[in-house]
Amino acid sequence: MADYSDKELLQMFKAEDTKDFAFNVIIKNYQERLYWHIRKIVINHEDADDVLQNTFVKIWKGLHRFREDSKLFTWLYRIATNESLTFLKQKKRRYFVSFVDVENQLKNTLESDNYFSGDEIQMKLQKAILTLPEKQRLVFNMKYFDEMKYEDMSEILETSIGALKASYHHAVKKIENYLKNN
């Protein structure tokens, strides 16, 4: 498959006869990155699959309104992040009714997940990450695993670079403490 720039793909998406083709290329270019970003937030594969599909449906509906004053990749990440957080919020609301802690539920999911392939230390790290507040968890995952630039994170999360750096610093301290004490 030929490589197309984001700009070319957006132009092709706007033309009716190349719209489907362009969208298919966009899916193939971004599906894995977005999947792993979502999976780190919702943990479970089935949930990640559901959120990812919803994310792409939103992208399909809204791509013609995308203004090229930001990068396509940060715009896609922002949609994926919002979809994941909305999913977690809905889950929290459901579990709030039945008095179950969602973070604990996510830990249980982690332990029983058939698609978890890590060792004991990696499991411990994932559990440590789940103890973080939602925003810190996002920042830590994006910086630690994806090694994303603070500038891009700032655009995706709509937070200042200074606040992101502070957030990551606190997250690392908490995780190190968790690893030391558990």
Next chain:
Amino acid sequence: MKNQNKHIDLSKISKELPFRVPDNYFEELPEKIQVRCKEAEQTEQNGNSLIKILKPAFSLAAMFIGVALLAFFAVNIISDSGQKQNSLSEDIAKVNYEEQYSSEEEMIKAIQEQQENNEMNNEKADEYIDYLLEDDIDYGTLIKELEAEEQDSSNK
């Protein structure tokens, strides 16, 4: 083991994600997504066309509701003015009574007198009816006698 865990250094943990996906997941995903997008588009179009179909019906219903509301308010306004008229005539009668009679007692006395007169008239009417029935005088004969009496008196 516990002691060993205390020395876990974050920088030494693999940055590789410890998750897997089902076989062929990413190969099959684009088609699944395309299908979902087309379905979403179809649903949206159906929703839009349903709105298009129902739009004239809604407009018509809205028009009927508007006319009904107008009629309702018109009836209300008319009946209000009717009530106002009734209450106006009651007010006029009250004022007339108040002009005729200086005190409430006087007014009550006058009403009682009027009622007594009415009763007397009713009694007289009853007497006349009894007389006509007892002497078996029919209404036509009575009229003739009265006419004749009137003629006699005019001749005189």
